[in-house]
Structures are given as structure tokens and as C-alpha cells.
Amino acid sequence: MRILIATDAWHPQVNGVVRTLTSLSRAAAGLGADITFLTPEGFSSFGVPTYPGLRLAVTRAGEIARRIEAAAPDAIHIATEGTIGWAVRRYCLRHGLPFTTSYTTRFPEYVSVRTGIPDAVGYWVMRRFHDAAAMTMVATNSLRQDLASRGFKKLGFWTRGVDTQLFNPDAPVALDLPRPVFMTVGRVAVEKNLEAFLSLDLPGSKVVIGNGPQKAELERRFPTAHFLGEKTGKDLTAHMAAADVFVFPSLTDTFGVVQLESLACGTPVAAFPVTGPLDVIADHPIGAIDWDLRAACLKALTMSRETCRAFALDRSWENSARQFIGNLAVLQPSRVVRPTPVLAGQSAVRG
Template sequence: MRILIATDAWHPQVNGVVRTLTSLQRAAGPLGAEIQFLTPEGFPSMELPTYPGLRVAWTNRREIAARIEAANPEAIHVATEGPVGWAVRAYCRRHGLAFTTSYTTRFPEYIAVRSIIPAAVSYAVLRHFHNSAATTMVAVPSLYNELAGRGFRKLGFWGRGVDTKLFNPDHPALLDLPRPIFMTMGRVAVEKNIEAFLSLDLPGTKVVVGDGPQRAELAQKYPDVKFLGEKKGADLTAHLAAADVFVFPSLTDTFGVVQLEALACGTPVAAFPVTGPIDVIADHPIGALDNDLRAACLRALNQSRETCRQFALERSWENSARQFIGNLSALQPSRSPRQVPIVAESHAVGG
């Protein structure tokens, strides 16, 4: 099956959406699915207001159509609700092509903490976006139930996986820091709620791996915290494996792939009992959930690192890819994009 995935999140961004899509592509190949991506690459872009360092594409309707036609997909999936996602959605609706979407980011909450736009308004826009899809894929049951309660229709599941060859406990970084080491990883931005972790009174050392618009501010405010910057590949794995507890303070993620990556490195997780952690960690002996994040951090120290690793080994990207492909199999367009005309019109992002 030839699959085209439209995404606004792409390299050089380092986030869960990008890691999920690239992992999906690798795992889908052996299953007989060829995945191509329609990304912001090649389009003019501008910096997203209130979000320094994050750029969004200024799409062109004719170019979007040309790229879809060149890919000639048998199935189209829209992974994000940015300009690229809206443009591909509009193309499919104009030409009667079935498509699926996935709900991967809590944009209403992200926007609410950065602007005066109420979350209810953002949810209305996203409901309009996703309810045109044949299926909207979500990663966990708690998010499924929440979105269903908000009027999202035709929901389906697409779970996540972890690369247990890359993420492993075998070669931890040699961190000359007082133990225990409590570590968080990800974009250092307000919506990740990192300060809830940094403000805790914990023994040992607090470590942040990642970069983002809040890094300078938080580094100045919390001089005892070690900010190590962005890590990739084996270096990232080594740092996750070196931590005693991985702390996931986010209240807005829809899953949090990094939880599985930490577990694959043998590192237990401490988090709030919210969507994502309550579905991944639940009552498994691989971490601790508590509205008191400090209490969760201290309890997580007692969890077996071997049990964490074994839990991750059962959650492969191959199974995730098989579920994703299954959601598309019955939804292939009734005609090829090459059979529909390309309409010349610039800068369309809605529809």
C-alpha cells in the first residue's frame, strides 16, 4: 500500500510526533506499506507567534496538489492540524478522497497558556477539522473517551511503540552528579510544565535534557538544575539509561513516547495521573503516578529497572505500524489523486 502522510511537524524539530512518524515509516516497510511524507520542506515559512524557534509553512494550493499527485497514494493520512494538514484536508474534500487523521497534540491547551483564546474555541476548530475524516486515530483509551465527550466522531486507536534496539540500558552515560538523578527530557517550553518538576524538593540532582524557549529563563531561576541541552541517538539513550527516575511533568501530552523510551532504557517513570501516563504506567510496577509529583518521584526510585525494560520489549513499532495500516486498509480512495485536476490557487490552508 502506498501511503502519504501530511505533517507540519518535521525535521529539524525533535519531538514525539516526528519520532513517531519516522519510526512508523521504518516499521511499515516490512509489512508491505510504503510511506511518503508531505512536509513543510520547500515551502516558505514564518515563526509561530508566541513560540520562538518553531516555524510553520505558508502553503501553496497548486504545489500541495502537485505533491499529492506525484505521490499517487492509495491512502492519505493527515497527522497534524497546521497549514500543511489543513491544505491536504481541503484537497481531499474538494476531490472526494477519503482520508484519516490523528490527534497527537493538545493544541487547545497549548494555545490557552500562550494566548487569550479559550480552549473551547480551539476544540470547536479541531472538531471541525477531524470530523471530516473517515477515522481519527488516538493513542490511548483516556483520550478516546475525552474526545468522544467533546463531540469528536469516528474515533479509532493507533498505539505507539519504542525502538528497543536504540533505547536500551547497556551503555549509560557517566554522569558525575550526586545520586539519585531525576531527569526530564523534551522541549523546554511552558506547555510541558517543566517547572512543576524543577521546583520540587528532591534529593540528589535534577537534570533537563532538551532545548526550547524557556531554557534560559529556567536555568537562571533554578541554578542547581543541570541543563544538558539537546541529545540525539545513542547519546540520548545513554543519558536516559543513566537516570534513576525519568520525570514526565506534562499535563497536555496525548501519549508521551518518551515514557516508553525511558522504560526501554530501564528507567522508571514518575508523572501526574493524566492522559498518557495513566494509560502507559497505570498500575504496572514501572513507575509511580501521583498528583503530588514529589511523592511519585520518590516512589519510582523503588521500581525494578529490569521490569521497566521487559515492559518496553512488549511494545514494538511493528505492532503500532500494523494497527495504523489496519485503520487505512478499508479506507483507500475510490480513485487515484492523478485522476483529479490540479486547481491553481495560492495560500489555501482551510476547507
């Protein structure tokens, strides 16, 4: 099966959407599915207002059409609601092609935090985007219930996985810091609610891994915290494995793949009882969820690192990929997009 996934989030961005799609592609290949990505690569871009470090593509309808037709997909999935997502949605509707979408980011809340625009406006836009899809995939039951209550239709499940070979507890970095070490990893931005973590009265050390527009401000306000910048690959794994507790203070993530990555490193999670942590942690003895985040952090210290690792081992990307591919059955019978002739000197872009 040839699958085209349209996404505004792509390398060199470091976030959950990019990690999810990259891992999905690798796992899907082992199941006989060939995934091509239509990304911002090759397009000019502009910085998002209030977040210039995040850029969106300036799409061209002709180039969007050429990339889709060159891929000749059996199924089309739109992963994000940015300019790439809207352009591919427009192409599919114009040509009568069914497609699926996924709801991975609570953009209404993000926009509201940054601009003051009411959530209701954002959710109206999101409903309009996703209601045209044959299915909108969500990662958790609590998110499905929330979106259904807001009028979203045709909701299906697509859970997440973790690369337990990359993320493992075997080689933690030597952190020369007072113990215990409470660590958070991700984009350093206002919507991640890092202030809730950094303002806690906790023993030991607080560590922040990641970059973003709020980093300089938080470094000034919380001089005793340790901001280590962006980490990737084995370096990231080594740091996560060195933490005593992984703190996930976000109130707006729809899942939080980084929770599974932390657990795969043997590090228990402390979080608020919101979508994502409620579904991942639930009542498993692998972390603590509480509106009192300090209490959750201290309780998580008592959790077994071996139990955390064992929990992650059951959440493979292969199972996630199999579920994703199965969801594409809603597009059957297949509507293959036939390629248009490519002129001499041109090439099909698989960016």
C-alpha cells in the same frame, strides 16, 4: 500499499510526532507499505506567535496538489493540524478523497496557556478539522473518552511503540552528579510544565535534556538544576539510561512516546495521573503516578529497572505500524490519486 502522510512536524524538529512518524515509516516498510511524507520542506515558513522557534509552512495550493498527485497514494493520512494539514484536508475535500487524521497534540490547551484563548474555541476548531476525516486515530483509551465527551466522532486507536534497539540500558553515560538523578527530556516550553518538576524538593540532582523558548528563564530560576541541551541518537539513550527516574510533568501530552523510550532504557517513570501516563503506566510496576509529583518521584526509585525494560520490549513499532495500516481500511474501496504529467525539468517532491 502507497500511503501519503501530511505533517507539519518534521526534521530537524525533535519531538514525539517526528519520532513517531519516522519510526512508523521504517516499520511499515517491513509490512509492505510505502509511506511518502508531505512536509514543510520546500516551502517558505513563518514563526509561530509566542513560539518563534516553531515554524509553519506558507503553503501553495498548486504545489500541494502536485505533491499529492505525484505520490499517487492509495491512502492519505493527515498527522497534524497546521498549515500543511489544512491544505491537504482542503485538497481532499475538493476532490472527494477520503482521508484519516490523528490527534497527537492538545493544541487547545497549548494555545490557551500561551494566549489566554479559551479551550472551547480551540476544541471547536479541532472538531471542525477532524470531523471531515473517515477516522481520527488516538493513542490511548483515556484520550478517546475525553475527545468523545467533547463531541469528536469516528475515533479509532493507533497506539505507539518504541525502538528497543536504539533505546536500551546497555551503555549509560557517566554522570558526575549526586545521586539519585531525576531527569526529564523534551521541549523546554511552558506547556511541558517543567516548573512543576524543577520546584520539587528532591534528593540528588535534577537534569533537563532539550531546548526550547523557556530554557533561559528556567536556568535563571533554578540554578541548581542541570540543563544539558538537546541530545539525539545514542547520546540521548546513554543519558536516559543513566537516570534513576524519568520525570514526565506534562499535563497536556496525548501519549508521551518518551515514556516508552525511558522504560526501554530501564528507567522508571514518575508522572501526574493524566492522559498518557495513566494509559502507559497504569498499575504496572514500572513507575508511579500521583498528583503529588514528589511522592511519585520517590516511589519510582523503588521500581525494578529489569521490569521496565521487559515492559518496553512488548511495545514494538511493528505492532503499531500494523494497527495504523489496518485503520486505513476505513478508506476502502481505495481511491487512488492518479499523478498528473510532470513537465520537463520538474520532479516529484517527496519531502
